[in-house]
Amino acid sequence: MSARCTAARTSLRTAGIMVVFTVAFTALMAATFEVTRPTIEASAQEGKMRLINEVLPRASYDNLLLDDFVTLGPTPELGLDDGGHIFRARKAGEPAALVLEVIAPDGYAGRIQMVVAVGADGRVNGVRVTGHRETPGLGDYIDPKKDRNKSQPWIEQFADVSFADIGLDKWKVRRDGGVFASRSGATISARAVTHAAARAADYAIRHRDALFTAPAGGRL
Structure with missing residues (x-):
C-alpha cells in the first residue's frame, strides 16, 4: 500500500472520529440543557419575583x-x-x-x-x-x-x-x-x-x- 493511500485512510478515519465525537457531544449538551432547563427557568422566575417584591409589597x-x-x-x-x-x-x-x-x-x-x-x-x-x-x-x-x-x-x-x-x-x-x-x-x-x-x-x-x-x- 502506498504512503498516499495510507495517509488518505488515516485522514478519513480521523475525520470519522471527529464527526462521531461532535455528534455525541452535541447530543450530550442538548440532553443536559433539557434536564437543567426547568431549574434555570425557575431560578430566573424567582429572581424576577425578588426584584418585583422590592418595588411592590407582596401583600x-x-x-x-x-x-x-x-x-x-x-x-x-x-x-x-x-x-x-x-x-x-x-x-x-x-x-x-x-x-x-x-x-x-x-x-x-x-x-x-x-x-x-x-x-x-x-x-x-x-x-x-x-x-x-x-x-x-x-x-x-x-x-x-x-x-x-x-x-x-x-x-x-x-x-x-x-x-x-x-x-x-x-x-x-x-x-x-x-x-x-x-x-x-x-x-x-x-x-x-x-x-x-x-x-x-x-x-x-x-x-x-x-x-x-x-x-x-x-x-x-
Missing part, C-alpha cells in the same frame, strides 16, 4: 403576577427601543399596580435599566435599577446594593410618592428645580433615573385602563 396583590403581563412594542416614552413588558398586579381581581420595565437612555455611562411600580392610585410604589455602567463609588449609588447609605438608600425617596401631587414639571432633581435629592458630583446618574421614573409614572397613569384590560400575554 398589595394576590394574583400570579408573572403570568399577568402585556408586551410592549418599541416605546420611546419608556426608553424601550426593542419593546418590553408591563406586569399587572391585582388584589381580589381589582387593579392594584403596574410594574414597568424602563430604560433611562441618558446615564453618565449609557443606558440604565430599571423597573418602576406604579399603583392604580397613581402613587409610585418603588423604583429599582436593574442594570447600569455608572462610575463605581460615584454614580452607582442609584443601585441600593451599591449605595453606601444603607439606612436611607437614595432610590427609596421615590417610594410612596404621588405623581399627581408633584407633577411632571417638578419630578426632577433639586439642582434642576425639582424635589428629589441627588449626590454631589454625580447628578447626571440621579437625573437620568429621576426623569425615567417620571416618564414611567406618567405612562402608567395615562394608559392605565388599556393596560389592565388588555389580554394577558397580549401585545400593545
Whole structure:
C-alpha cells in the first residue's frame, strides 16, 4: 500500500472520529440543557419575583403576577427601543399596580435599566435599577446594593410618592428645580433615573385602563 493511500485512510478515519465525537457531544449538551432547563427557568422566575417584591409589597396583590403581563412594542416614552413588558398586579381581581420595565437612555455611562411600580392610585410604589455602567463609588449609588447609605438608600425617596401631587414639571432633581435629592458630583446618574421614573409614572397613569384590560400575554 502506498504512503498516499495510507495517509488518505488515516485522514478519513480521523475525520470519522471527529464527526462521531461532535455528534455525541452535541447530543450530550442538548440532553443536559433539557434536564437543567426547568431549574434555570425557575431560578430566573424567582429572581424576577425578588426584584418585583422590592418595588411592590407582596401583600398589595394576590394574583400570579408573572403570568399577568402585556408586551410592549418599541416605546420611546419608556426608553424601550426593542419593546418590553408591563406586569399587572391585582388584589381580589381589582387593579392594584403596574410594574414597568424602563430604560433611562441618558446615564453618565449609557443606558440604565430599571423597573418602576406604579399603583392604580397613581402613587409610585418603588423604583429599582436593574442594570447600569455608572462610575463605581460615584454614580452607582442609584443601585441600593451599591449605595453606601444603607439606612436611607437614595432610590427609596421615590417610594410612596404621588405623581399627581408633584407633577411632571417638578419630578426632577433639586439642582434642576425639582424635589428629589441627588449626590454631589454625580447628578447626571440621579437625573437620568429621576426623569425615567417620571416618564414611567406618567405612562402608567395615562394608559392605565388599556393596560389592565388588555389580554394577558397580549401585545400593545
